[in-house]
Amino acid sequence: MRHLMSPLDFTPKELDQLFDLANDIERSPSKYAHACDGKILATCFYEPSTRTRLSFESAMIRLGGRVIGFSDAASSSASKGESVSDTIRIISCYADICAMRHPKEGAPMVAAEKSGIPVINAGDGGHQHPTQTLTDLLTIRSLKGSLGNFTIGLCGDLKFGRTVHSLINALVRYDNIRFLFISPEELKCPDYITEMLREKGISYSEVIRLEDVMPELDLLYMTRVQKERFFNEEDYIRLKDFYILDTAKMELAGRDMLVLHPLPRVNEISVEVDADPRAAYFRQAQYGVYVRMALILTLLESV
Amino acid sequence: MLNVGKIEEGFVLDHIKAGRSLDIYEHLQLDKLDCTVAIIKNARSGKMGKKDILKVECDIDMLDLDVLAFIDHNITVNVIKNGDIVEKKVLVLPAQIKNVIRCHNPRCITSIEQELPHIFYLADAEKESYRCKYCEEKYTETAKINR
Numbered sequence: 001m002r003h004l005m006s007p008l009d010f011t012p013k014e015l016d017q018l019f020d021l022a023n024d025i026e027r028s029p030s031k032y033a034h035a036c037d038g039k040i041l042a043t044c045f046y047e048p049s050t051r052t053r054l055s056f057e058s059a060m061i062r063l064g065g066r067v068i069g070f071s072d073a074a075s076s077s078a079s080k081g082e083s084v085s086d087t088i089r090i091i092s093c094y095a096d097i098c099a100m101r102h103p104k105e106g107a108p109m110v111a112a113e114k115s116g117i118p119v120i121n122a123g124d125g126g127h128q129h130p131t132q133t134l135t136d137l138l139t140i141r142s143l144k145g146s147l148g149n150f151t152i153g154l155c156g157d158l159k160f161g162r163t164v165h166s167l168i169n170a171l172v173r174y175d176n177i178r179f180l181f182i183s184p185e186e187l188k189c190p191d192y193i194t195e196m197l198r199e200k201g202i203s204y205s206e207v208i209r210l211e212d213v214m215p216e217l218d219l220l221y222m223t224r225v226q227k228e229r230f231f232n233e234e235d236y237i238r239l240k241d242f243y244i245l246d247t248a249k250m251e252l253a254g255r256d257m258l259v260l261h262p263l264p265r266v267n268e269i270s271v272e273v274d275a276d277p278r279a280a281y282f283r284q285a286q287y288g289v290y291v292r293m294a295l296i297l298t299l300l301e302s303v
Numbered sequence: 304m305l306n307v308g309k310i311e312e313g314f315v316l317d318h319i320k321a322g323r324s325l326d327i328y329e330h331l332q333l334d335k336l337d338c339t340v341a342i343i344k345n346a347r348s349g350k351m352g353k354k355d356i357l358k359v360e361c362d363i364d365m366l367d368l369d370v371l372a373f374i375d376h377n378i379t380v381n382v383i384k385n386g387d388i389v390e391k392k393v394l395v396l397p398a399q400i401k402n403v404i405r406c407h408n409p410r411c412i413t414s415i416e417q418e419l420p421h422i423f424y425l426a427d428a429e430k431e432s433y434r435c436k437y438c439e440e441k442y443t444e445t446a447k448i449n450r
Contacts, residue, residue: 083417104412106437110419125410127438 002302003112003119004295007133007170012147019138022287022294026142029062035297036065042095043069044087044111045122046078046102051263051285052122052131056099059292068095073103085114092116097300100124118299126162132262133166134295135288140219142287143258143280148174151216155182155243156223156268158189163262164223168193172202179204180213184242186235187225210243214252220245222261222268222281246270250278260284307341307358309386314366316357317379321345324355327378330370330403336361369397373433396431399424404433404442411438 003009010018025032041060043053048071057067070076077087084102088111091098099120100108105127112119123129141147152171154164158181168189171177179197181189181204188206197204207213214220222245230236244267245259261269261281273279319327324342333340341358348354359366363382371378372394380392405421406413413419413435423433423442433442 084412085416085419102412103410104415105408105410105439106412106435107416109437110412110416124412125438127410 001118002299003108003115003121004130004299005109005112005119005121006128007130007137007166008173009130012173015134015137018134018291018294018298019141021297022138022290023142025293026287026290032063032293032297034064036060036063036300039063039065039097039300040095041065041067041069041296042091042098043067043071043122044076044091044098044100044102045069045071046073046076046100046107048072049101049123052101052129053099055285055288056120056122056131056292059289059296062289063293063296065096065296069099084110087111088115088119096303097296118303120295120299126160128166129162130166131288131292131295132163133170134291135284136163136167136221136260136262137170138291139260139280139284139287140258143283144218147171149176150218151178151180152219152221153180153182153210153213153217154189154221154223155210155245157187157225157239158183158223159187160226161223164221165190165193167221168197172197172200177202180216181206182208182210182213182243184208184239186239187242210245211249211252214249214257215254217253217257220253220257220259222259222265224261224264224266224268241267243268244270245273247272247276250276253278305343307343310339310358310360310383311386312363313338313358313360313383314363314368315381315383315388316359316371317354317381318348318351319355319357319378320375321351321353321355323375324357327355327357327371327374330374331359331366331368333357333359336365338365368392368394370400370403372396373400373403396425396428399436400433406435406438406440408435408438408440411435411440413437 043056045053060067084107092115097118099122100111101122102124105125107124108119108121121128121130158164225240227236258278258280338361343356345353346356376394381388382390401420401422413421422436424436426432426434
C-alpha cells in the first residue's frame with residue numbers, strides 16, 4: 001500500500017506514468033466515470049481549505065466514487081481530544097482512501113503509519129502540499145510539452161511559500177532548468193534552497209524587479225504574500241502589493257510564456273491579465289482535478 | 304588516584320567529556336539495568352586534561368551504543384570479555400534516533416499527538432545533521448536533551 005506525503009515520494013518515471021494517466025483522463029473522462037464505483041474517499045480536513053477539499057471531492061465523484069469527511073477540526077473528534085492515530089484507525093473502517101489536511105506538520109505521516117488505507121497529504125501546515133506540486137508539474141508538462149529545458153521565474157513570497165519550495169525540489173530532478181527568483185529582499189528564497197541548487201550545479205539568479213526578467217521567462221510562477229506568515233502587520237502591508245502583474249508587464253514577455261499561480265490570488269495578478277491566453281492559472285486548477293483523479297486511481301491500485 | 308577494579312565482561316566508555324558521564328548514563332538507560340556500573344568523574348587525561356569514564360559490567364549485547372555517536376563520537380568504547388579488551392568499537396552516526404532528543408518545532412505533530420515518539424533521521428552525514436521525521440525541522444544544539 002502506498003501513501004503520498006511528499007512530491008518526492010514518486011520517482012520521475014512514476015510521475016510520468018501518473019501524468020500520462022491524468023492526460024488520458026483529460027482526453028477521455030467518460031472512460032473513467034465508473035473507475036471508483038463503490039469506493040469511498042474520506043476528506044479529513046482539520047483546517048478549512050475549500051479549493052483543495054472540493055478538488056479532491058470533485059476528483060472522486062468524477063471517478064464514480066463517493067465522499068465522506070469533515071471540513072474543520074471543530075466538527076471532528078479532534079475537538080474531543082482524539083489523536084490523529086485513533087482517528088485514522090476509525091476512518092480506515094469507513095473509507096477506502098483518505099485525503100488529510102492538518103495544521104500540524106507531519107500529521108498525515110502519523111496517519112499513514114497507523115492507517116489501513118492509502119493516505120494523501122492534502123497540506124500539513126507550512127511543510128508539504130504535494131498535490132499542489134503534482135498539479136504544477138502536470139500543468140507545465142501538459143502545456144509546455146515536457147518537464148525540462150526552460151527558464152522559470154518564481155515571484156513573490158519565496159521565503160515562506162511552501163508551494164515554491166516544493167516545486168523547486170521537484171523540478172531539480174529534471175534537466176536543463178534555470179531558476180529566476182524574483183522577490184523583495186525580505187522574502188528571498190531560504191539559504192538551504194540556494195545552497196542545494198549550488199551543490200547540484202543548477203543555474204539560478206535572484207532579482208528584485210520583475211520587469212527586468214520578463215523577456216527571459218518561459219514560465220512565471222506568481223505567489224501570494226500570505227498575511228498569516230507575518231508577525232508584524234506593517235511588514236505585510238508594505239510587502240503585499242510589491243508585485244502586481246499587469247498587461248504592461250505581460251507585454252515584455254515572450255508569446256509562449258505561461259503564467260501559473262497556486263491560487264487564490266489577491267492583488268498580485270491584475271484581473272485584466274485573465275483574458276491573456278498566456279494566463280494559465282485557471283487551467284492549472286482544472287489540472288488539479290485530473291492529477292487528483294489519477295492519484296486516487298494509482299493509490300487505490302496499490303492496496 | 305582512585306582505583307576501580309577490572310570488569311570481566313562489559314564495556315569501558317573512555318574519553319567522555321568531563322562532567323558528561325551522567326548524561327551518558329541516562330541515555331544508555333543504565334538505571335534500568337541490574338548490573339554493576341562505575342562512574343568515574345574528572346579522571347586525569349593526557350589528551351583531554353580531565354575526562355569521565357563509565358565502566359559497565361553486563362552482557363555485551365545488552366547495550367545499544369548507537370546513540371553514543373550522536374552524543375559524542377570522540378568517546379572510546381572498549382568491549383571487555385574475560386577481563387581483556389577484545390574490541391575497540393568505532394562509533395558510527397545512527398541512521399535514526401528515537402526519543403533521545405525532542406522536536407521543538409511548535410508546529411510539529413509531535414507537540415500534540417499523545418505517545419508519539421520523537422524520531423530524528425540522519426539527513427546529512429557529512430554535516431552530522433539530523434531532522435525530525437515528521438516535520439523535517441533540523442536539530443540544533445540549542446534543542447534540549449529529552450531526559
